[in-house]
Amino acid sequence: MSITYLDAIREAQAHALRDDPRVFIYGQDVAAFGGAFKATKNLAVEFPGRVIDAPISEDAIIGMAVGAAIEGLRPIIEMQFADFSTVGFNQIVNQAATLFWRTNVPCPITVRLPFGGTSGGGPFHSQSIEAIYAHYPGLVVLTPATVEDAYSMLIEAVAIDDPVIFCEHKFLYRHLKAEKLPSEALPIGKARIAREGRDLTIVAYSAMVHDALEAATELATEGWQVEVVDLRSIKPLDTDTIIASVARTGRLLCVGEAFPWGGVTAEVIARVSSEGFGLLDVPPQRLNAKDTPIPYHPNLWLAHRPTPQTVAAAARNLLRQ
Amino acid sequence: MSQTVLESGDTADTVVSSGKYLTAYRYMLRARLLDDKFAALYRAGKIHGGVFLGRGQEALSVAIGLALKKTDVFAPLIRDAAGRLAFGETVADAARTYLGSSLGPMRGRDGNVHRGRPRDGLLPMISHLGAMISVVNGILFARRLKGISGTVGAVALGEGATSTGAFHEALNQAAVEKLPLVLVVANNQFAYSTPNDRQFACADLADKAAGYGVESHSVDGTDLTACLQTLEAAVARARAGHGPQLVVAQLLRLCGHGEHDDAGYITPQLKNSALGRDCLKLAEDFLVGKKWADTAQLAVWRSETIREIDDAVAPVQREPAPDPFTEEWQALSTKHLNEIRPDDFEI
Numbered sequence A: 001m002s003i004t005y006l007d008a009i010r011e012a013q014a015h016a017l018r019d020d021p022r023v024f025i026y027g028q029d030v031a032a033f034g035g036a037f038k039a040t041k042n043l044a045v046e047f048p049g050r051v052i053d054a055p056i057s058e059d060a061i062i063g064m065a066v067g068a069a070i071e072g073l074r075p076i077i078e079m080q081f082a083d084f085s086t087v088g089f090n091q092i093v094n095q096a097a098t099l100f101w102r103t104n105v106p107c108p109i110t111v112r113l114p115f116g117g118t119s120g121g122g123p124f125h126s127q128s129i130e131a132i133y134a135h136y137p138g139l140v141v142l143t144p145a146t147v148e149d150a151y152s153m154l155i156e157a158v159a160i161d162d163p164v165i166f167c168e169h170k171f172l173y174r175h176l177k178a179e180k181l182p183s184e185a186l187p188i189g190k191a192r193i194a195r196e197g198r199d200l201t202i203v204a205y206s207a208m209v210h211d212a213l214e215a216a217t218e219l220a221t222e223g224w225q226v227e228v229v230d231l232r233s234i235k236p237l238d239t240d241t242i243i244a245s246v247a248r249t250g251r252l253l254c255v256g257e258a259f260p261w262g263g264v265t266a267e268v269i270a271r272v273s274s275e276g277f278g279l280l281d282v283p284p285q286r287l288n289a290k291d292t293p294i295p296y297h298p299n300l301w302l303a304h305r306p307t308p309q310t311v312a313a314a315a316r317n318l319l320r321q
Numbered sequence B: 001m002s003q004t005v006l007e008s009g010d011t012a013d014t015v016v017s018s019g020k021y022l023t024a025y026r027y028m029l030r031a032r033l034l035d036d037k038f039a040a041l042y043r044a045g046k047i048h049g050g051v052f053l054g055r056g057q058e059a060l061s062v063a064i065g066l067a068l069k070k071t072d073v074f075a076p077l078i079r080d081a082a083g084r085l086a087f088g089e090t091v092a093d094a095a096r097t098y099l100g101s102s103l104g105p106m107r108g109r110d111g112n113v114h115r116g117r118p119r120d121g122l123l124p125m126i127s128h129l130g131a132m133i134s135v136v137n138g139i140l141f142a143r144r145l146k147g148i149s150g151t152v153g154a155v156a157l158g159e160g161a162t163s164t165g166a167f168h169e170a171l172n173q174a175a176v177e178k179l180p181l182v183l184v185v186a187n188n189q190f191a192y193s194t195p196n197d198r199q200f201a202c203a204d205l206a207d208k209a210a211g212y213g214v215e216s217h218s219v220d221g222t223d224l225t226a227c228l229q230t231l232e233a234a235v236a237r238a239r240a241g242h243g244p245q246l247v248v249a250q251l252l253r254l255c256g257h258g259e260h261d262d263a264g265y266i267t268p269q270l271k272n273s274a275l276g277r278d279c280l281k282l283a284e285d286f287l288v289g290k291k292w293a294d295t296a297q298l299a300v301w302r303s304e305t306i307r308e309i310d311d312a313v314a315p316v317q318r319e320p321a322p323d324p325f326t327e328e329w330q331a332l333s334t335k336h337l338n339e340i341r342p343d344d345f346e347i
């Protein structure tokens, strides 16, 4: 048997629906159609009345979820693409994220964002917007990079009493496979050492973990031992694990698929610089997408985002210093 | 599609009992005097931030609060002191929020009209206009999923909020789900300083209902009897399963947008028109005309209510303010997921 990242997301939702009568799924085309990516395939049949099609109204979809959460339910919201969550942005950052702090009433909603680049997606079906959500207090932002994490972190997300932005990478959906679903997992908030090394730390998350691992394999043939840290959760951000890794390697490269201004890579570098400056042998570096909208054509698209080759090149620069 | 149109003076006395009218009037009076109290505290520099009054909108607002049951849901807006009181909010909750008391429902974390108790069905508005409608939809939807029937959710709005995308999305959503939602639009002719002709281009906001496939009701917002009757009818229609109800009331805001605003943009002609009549004064004239109260009784009620409000607000002024040193600076309810950064300790 082989299970894809997408299967894991579907299975995690089935698990949540089965386990907890308070869970329901709401989103565009999620019911009979099974979702634009088929992440909710057959769930409407298995769980009648609990997988519900929504109109194209991202603001009202999130608002509805917050109301249901106030009423004690645990909605899972599927945004058709992360890019469209900007239409529901107000309800996410101003309604959901402030509810507990203002009123002491928790807001257990999970917002699934199919995000990230796939060739041909173009400017409005490719974005990585995790950082703008992480910027707001009151949200948990998750970026699973493996089939196992997609499954266990989604189950945990639904169980958390706070709003969770669950960023699932569209490229990983069918690309990643595992033999079986995990029975145990690291808790949310803990980063994972995806590969051990002593010469350089590459911090990455979601699909970029795989690009970083590929780069590390290539660099190993040149004699470098590169450590790869998979953040798993970008908020909370496991600063301790990052700093412990930098303490071992003395060099830091942080890789993200998102736009370059600010964001997760900048936050990681800021933290390491202020809390672990003395551990660094050379100035830390970051590698992101370019500061333009995301292009459609594969030639442009591949040049716009980090790739294993550009990650390896950036790593070599650091290693040679 | 039902279309209720009640003009002032319609079969008023036959539809609303003296008891109900008097109850409504007493809440209106309390709301007006509570607003006056907050305005006075504002002028005395005792309130941080703005003060927003519902002067002239009490008849409509109280009618919402009274038409609802305690198990219903109410998302009031800026000008709903009367509806809040009628729905069950205490003067203390209002005062504690305006004065930032740590004992209030918002504990100094939010202020003025941004107050409520979600677990009691009274939702604390966020500022973003139109955003509360879909939240009420969610509560109604959840109750349906849980098999609880008979709940109605009412949302108060100004006409300005009908221009938001959130309004459109949420009213359409409620219509698609056929939710028992009552959306009450107080068309007070201005959104801050913006007049209706810069806000919308349809002849009557109630006309919008047809486009969403929902029922509508128009009412003279200065007439308490008409408001009570219309809201009762709309809430009953929603409760009986006829889907969302859009209520549009015509009235005038008899104050500035907030107490910082002298509303110089409202012309004397408008103030002197039928729209500019004071619903509280009209209700008092009606009570006297019906001999349900005389002017001496009205004066007694007024002084009693002033005393009652003073007695409720005075102790709040002595209550502890929130303390930044003991404040839990954590936005997540899941304690261990809150990030604690080194600079959090460096006060």
Ligand SMILES: Cc1ncc(C[n+]2csc(CCOP(=O)(O)OP(=O)(O)O)c2C)c(N)n1
Pocket (backbone or CB within 6 Å): B078, B079, B127, B128, B129, B157, B158, B159, B160, B161, B162, B164, B186, B188, B190, B191, B192, B253, B257
């Ligand atoms: C989405 C949004 N935009 C702007 C504002 C600023 N604002 C607060 S109240 C207000 C006017 C509201 O007018 P209306 O909805 O007619 O209600 P009224 O004040 O007349 O009761 C504006 C523009 C806001 N709160 N929300």
